[in-house]
Amino acid sequence: METGAADMTDTNERAARDEVLALARAAKGAQVQLAxxxxxxxxxxxxxxxxxxxxxxxxxxxxxxQDCAAAFxxxxxxxxxxxxxxxxxxxxTGGLAQLAGLEDSVGKVGAEWTTHRGLLIRQRRVPLGLxxxxxxxxxxxxxxxxxxxxxxxxxxxxxxxxxARRSVLAxxxxxxxxxxxxxxxxxxxxAVESPYRAAANELLHLRGLVDLLIPxxxxxxxxxxxxxxxxPVIETGIGVCHIYVDRAADLQMAVDITDxxxxxxxxxxxxxxxxxxxxxxxxxxxxxxxxxxxxxxxxLRADPESLPLMxxxxxxxxxxxxxxxxxxxxxxxxxxxxxxALEHIARYGSGHSEAIVTADAEAAHAFLAAVDAxxxxxxxxxxxxxxxxxxxxxxxxxxxQKLHVRGPMGPGSLLxxxxxxxxxxxxxx
Amino acid sequence: METGAADMTDTNERAARDEVLALARAAKGAQVQLAxxxxxxxxxxxxxxxxxxxxxxxxxxxxxxQDCAAAFxxxxxxxxxxxxxxxxxxxxTGGLAQLAGLEDSVGKVGAEWTTHRGLLIRQRRVPLGLxxxxxxxxxxxxxxxxxxxxxxxxxxxxxxxxxARRSVLAxxxxxxxxxxxxxxxxxxxxAVESPYRAAANELLHLRGLVDLLIPxxxxxxxxxxxxxxxxPVIETGIGVCHIYVDRAADLQMAVDITDxxxxxxxxxxxxxxxxxxxxxxxxxxxxxxxxxxxxxxxxLRADPESLPLMxxxxxxxxxxxxxxxxxxxxxxxxxxxxxxALEHIARYGSGHSEAIVTADAEAAHAFLAAVDAxxxxxxxxxxxxxxxxxxxxxxxxxxxQKLHVRGPMGPGSLLxxxxxxxxxxxxxx
Numbered sequence: 001m002e003t004g005a006a007d008m009t010d011t012n013e014r015a016a017r018d019e020v021l022a023l024a025r026a027a028k029g030a031q032v033q034l035a036x037x038x039x040x041x042x043x044x045x046x047x048x049x050x051x052x053x054x055x056x057x058x059x060x061x062x063x064x065x066q067d068c069a070a071a072f073x074x075x076x077x078x079x080x081x082x083x084x085x086x087x088x089x090x091x092x093t094g095g096l097a098q099l100a101g102l103e104d105s106v107g108k109v110g111a112e113w114t115t116h117r118g119l120l121i122r123q124r125r126v127p128l129g130l131x132x133x134x135x136x137x138x139x140x141x142x143x144x145x146x147x148x149x150x151x152x153x154x155x156x157x158x159x160x161x162x163x164a165r166r167s168v169l170a171x172x173x174x175x176x177x178x179x180x181x182x183x184x185x186x187x188x189x190x191a192v193e194s195p196y197r198a199a200a201n202e203l204l205h206l207r208g209l210v211d212l213l214i215p216x217x218x219x220x221x222x223x224x225x226x227x228x229x230x231x232p233v234i235e236t237g238i239g240v241c242h243i244y245v246d247r248a249a250d251l252q253m254a255v256d257i258t259d260x261x262x263x264x265x266x267x268x269x270x271x272x273x274x275x276x277x278x279x280x281x282x283x284x285x286x287x288x289x290x291x292x293x294x295x296x297x298x299x300l301r302a303d304p305e306s307l308p309l310m311x312x313x314x315x316x317x318x319x320x321x322x323x324x325x326x327x328x329x330x331x332x333x334x335x336x337x338x339x340x341a342l343e344h345i346a347r348y349g350s351g352h353s354e355a356i357v358t359a360d361a362e363a364a365h366a367f368l369a370a371v372d373a374x375x376x377x378x379x380x381x382x383x384x385x386x387x388x389x390x391x392x393x394x395x396x397x398x399x400x401q402k403l404h405v406r407g408p409m410g411p412g413s414l415l416x417x418x419x420x421x422x423x424x425x426x427x428x429x
Numbered sequence: 430m431e432t433g434a435a436d437m438t439d440t441n442e443r444a445a446r447d448e449v450l451a452l453a454r455a456a457k458g459a460q461v462q463l464a465x466x467x468x469x470x471x472x473x474x475x476x477x478x479x480x481x482x483x484x485x486x487x488x489x490x491x492x493x494x495q496d497c498a499a500a501f502x503x504x505x506x507x508x509x510x511x512x513x514x515x516x517x518x519x520x521x522t523g524g525l526a527q528l529a530g531l532e533d534s535v536g537k538v539g540a541e542w543t544t545h546r547g548l549l550i551r552q553r554r555v556p557l558g559l560x561x562x563x564x565x566x567x568x569x570x571x572x573x574x575x576x577x578x579x580x581x582x583x584x585x586x587x588x589x590x591x592x593a594r595r596s597v598l599a600x601x602x603x604x605x606x607x608x609x610x611x612x613x614x615x616x617x618x619x620a621v622e623s624p625y626r627a628a629a630n631e632l633l634h635l636r637g638l639v640d641l642l643i644p645x646x647x648x649x650x651x652x653x654x655x656x657x658x659x660x661p662v663i664e665t666g667i668g669v670c671h672i673y674v675d676r677a678a679d680l681q682m683a684v685d686i687t688d689x690x691x692x693x694x695x696x697x698x699x700x701x702x703x704x705x706x707x708x709x710x711x712x713x714x715x716x717x718x719x720x721x722x723x724x725x726x727x728x729l730r731a732d733p734e735s736l737p738l739m740x741x742x743x744x745x746x747x748x749x750x751x752x753x754x755x756x757x758x759x760x761x762x763x764x765x766x767x768x769x770a771l772e773h774i775a776r777y778g779s780g781h782s783e784a785i786v787t788a789d790a791e792a793a794h795a796f797l798a799a800v801d802a803x804x805x806x807x808x809x810x811x812x813x814x815x816x817x818x819x820x821x822x823x824x825x826x827x828x829x830q831k832l833h834v835r836g837p838m839g840p841g842s843l844l845x846x847x848x849x850x851x852x853x854x855x856x857x858x
Contacts, residue, residue, distance in 0.1 A: 380548055
C-alpha cells in the first residue's frame with residue numbers, strides 16, 4: 001500500500017508539472033499574437049473581460065461560496081480576503097475598465113537617436129513575455145494581474161492558493177471568454193488547476209519560458225520564492241513601515257495618520273508596524289494616540305521611555321523592532337532626535353513605506369532625502385502605497401527591490417525594451 | 430602537516446571574507462556622501478580620477494607588467510586584454526572625461542503628479558547604493574565601472590580576476606586619490622586584494638549591503654554568479670549572435686557585415702557566431718563570404734546545404750548551433766525563408782544581438798518586430814552593441830535579461846527611484 005501511495009503522489013506531481021508546462025507553453029505561444037495586436041484590440045479585450053465576469057457573476061460567486069465553505073478554518077482576515085460578492089466583482093471589473101482607458105505603451109518608441117556612426121537607434125517598449133504569479137487567497141488579484149497583463153501584451157499564468165482555486169478558475173474562464181470575444185487567443189491567460197505543490201515548484205524553474213514571476217502573499221511565501229526561484233522574480237510586499245512623529249508635528253494629524261496607518265487594514269504590507277516619537281512631544285502625544293489605538297483594540301509594545309506614558313501598554317522586546325506584525329499590534333519608541341529616527345528606520349525598516357509627520361519643512365526634507373525606501377511620506381498615511389491610489393488603474397504588487405521597479409507596480413513595470421538599430425552597411429573599426 | 434595546511438586555508442579564507450565585508454561596509458558608508466554631494470563635485474571627481482591615472486601611469490604600467498609576466502600562460506587573446514599601455518590608459522581616462530561631460534541624474538525628479546486625494550507624488554532618481562563587480566582579466570573594466578559609479582552616486586567594490594589584480598589595485602589607488610582630491614570619501618571605491626575564491630563567494634551573499642552585482646567575463650563565470658548569488662544580479666554578455674542574409678540583401682554589404690561581426694574581435698559577446706543565408710542567394714553569397722572569412726583564418730561549420738558551396742568548410746554538428754565560440758569559428762546554415770531564420774534565432778539565440786541584411790524594408794521590419802533580443806540590427810554589424818557606440822560614455826556591461834535594463838548598460842542602468850509623497854494629513858478610507 002505504501003508503494004501505491006508513493007506512486008500516486010509521483011503521478012499527481014508529474015501531472016501537476018505537465019499541466020504547468022503545457023499551460024506555460026501555450027500561453028507563451030499566444031502572447032506573440034496578443035503583443036502584435038493593435039492597442040484597440042487589447043482595449044476591447046479588457047472591456048470584454050469585464051463584461052464576461054459580470055455576465056458569469058452567478059457562477060463565479062457559486063465557486064467562491066464553495067471555496068469559502070471549504071476554507072472555514074482560515075483566520076477571519078484571510079477568509080475576508082477570500083470572499084467575493086457582487087460589489088467586489090464590480091470593483092475588480094471597474095479596474096479592468098480603468099485599464100481599458102489607460103494609454104497602451106506596447107511597441108511605442110521610448111527614445112530615438114542617431115549615433116556618431118550614423119546608426120539610428122530606437123528603444124522600443126516591448127512586453128516581458130510570460131508573467132507568472134504565485135499568490136494566496138485573494139481571488140481579485142487574478143483580475144488585477146490579468147488586466148495588467150492584457151494591457152501590456154503579456155501572457156499570464158496564475159497559480160492561486162488552494163483556498164481560492166475554484167474562484168480563480170471561474171474568473172479566468174470568464175476572462176478567457178472575453179479575450180476570445182475580442183479575437184485573441186484565450187490561452188494567453190491561464191490558471192493552474194492542480195492543487196499540488198509540484199505545480200508551484202515547476203513554475204519557479206521554467207527558465208526561458210517564464211520571463212517574470214511575481215509572488216503575492218505572506219512573508220513566508222515571498223521569502224521562499226525569492227530564495228529558490230531560478231526564473232526572474234520581483235520581490236514584493238514585505239512592509240515594516242514606520243510613522244515618525246517629529247517635535248514639530250501637528251499632533252492631531254499625527255494621531256489620525258497613526259490610527260489610519262495601523263488600523264484601517266492591519267494585515268496589508270503598507271500598514272504601520274512601529275511608531276517613533278520625538279522626545280519633546282512624547283508626553284503630550286503618546287497618551288492621546290494610545291487611547292485612540294487601544295479603543296480600536298491595538299496592542300502597544302513600548303520601549304522603556306514610552307511605556308509609562310501609555311497605560312495598558314506592555315514592554316517591547318528586541319524582536320518587536322523590524323517585525324511585520326500584520327495585526328493590531330504596534331511597537332512604540334521615543335527617540336531623542338530626527339537622526340535617531342533615521343537610524344532606527346535604516347536598521348529596522350524593510351524599504352517599503354516610511355512617514356514623517358511634521359510642520360517643519362527642513363526636517364521633512366531631511367527625512368525624504370535620507371530614508372532609503374520605495375515610498376517616503378510627509379504628512380500622509382503609509383496606506384497610500386498602492387497602485388490604485390497612485391493612479392495606475394491596477395497593481396501587480398508593491399516592489400521592495402531597487403532594480404526594475406520600486407514601489408507600486410503599474411503597467412509600465414510589466415514592459416521591457418528592445419533596441420532597433422538601423423544602418424546602411426556600417427561596420428565597426 | 431595536513432591539518433596545518435587546512436588551518437592556513439581556513440585562515441586565508443576567513444581573512445578574505447573579512448576583507449570583503451570591511452570594504453563593503455566602508456564603501457556603503459561613503460556612498461551616502463557621494464550621493465548627497467552636488468553634481469559638480471562628482472564631475473570634479475571624475476576629472477581628478479582621470480588626472481590621477483595619467484599622473485600615476487608609470488606605477489600602473491609597472492604593476493600591469495608584473496601581472497602580464499605572471500600570466501604568461503594565458504591564451505593570447507586574454508593576455509591582450511590584460512595588457513595596458515599609455516594609449517589604453519588614455520582611452521580609459523577619455524571615458525572618464527566623457528562621463529564628466531554627461532548630465533548627472535542623481536536626485537533628479539523623473540515624474541511628478543497629484544493624485545485624486547491631493548497627494549503630490551514625485552519619483553526621484555536615486556543611486557542603487559553599493560555596486561559590486563566580479564570580472565576577469567581586463568583592467569580597464571575597473572576604470573569604466575568606477576566612472577559610471579561616481580557619475581551615478583554609487584559606491585563600487587571590484588573583485589578583479591587574479592591575473593589583473595596588481596593592475597586593478599594600482600588603478601583603484603589612483604582613482605581613490607582623485608576622489609579624495611575632490612573632497613569625497615575615497616572608500617566609496619575599492620578593490621578586493623585577496624586572491625582567494627572565498628572573497629568572491631562572500632560578495633555573492635552580502636544581502637542588504639550589495640545592491641547590485643555585475644559579473645563581467647566568460648559564460649562560466651556569468652552562469653555561476655547568476656545561479657548562486659543571493660544579492661541582485663544583472664546577467665550580462667552571453668552573446669550567441671546571428672547574421673541573417675536575406676534574399677534581398679546587398680551581398681557585398683552582407684560580406685562586409687559578416688566579416689566585421691565575426692573577425693573584428695571574435696572573443697567578445699557581440700561577435701557573430703552563426704550565419705543564416707536565404708536559399709535564393711546562397712549560391713552567390715556563400716562562396717564569396719567563405720573566401721573572405723577563410724582568408725582571415727575563420728573555420729566554417731556548415732549545414733548540409735551550405736557545405737558544398739564553401740570549399741574547406743567542415744560539417745556542423747547539432748552542438749554548433751547556439752554555441753558561443755568566442756573564436757574564429759562560425760556556423761553556417763541555409764534557410765528556405767525569413768520565417769525559418771526567425772525560428773532558428775528564437776531557438777538558438779541568446780537574446781543579445783541579431784542582424785538582418787536586406788534591401789527589403791518589409792522583411793526588415795518583420796525581422797525587427799519578431800526577434801526577441803536586446804539589440805536587433807538592420808544592415809549593420811552586431812559589433813555596435815556597446816556603451817561607447819551607443820553614446821553612453823562608458824558601459825557597465827551588456828544586459829541580456831529583460832528586467833531593469835536590456836542591452837548596453839549606461840549610467841541610467843545604475844539608478845533606481847524613490848517616491849516622495851507630500852500630503853497635508855491625508856488618511857486612506
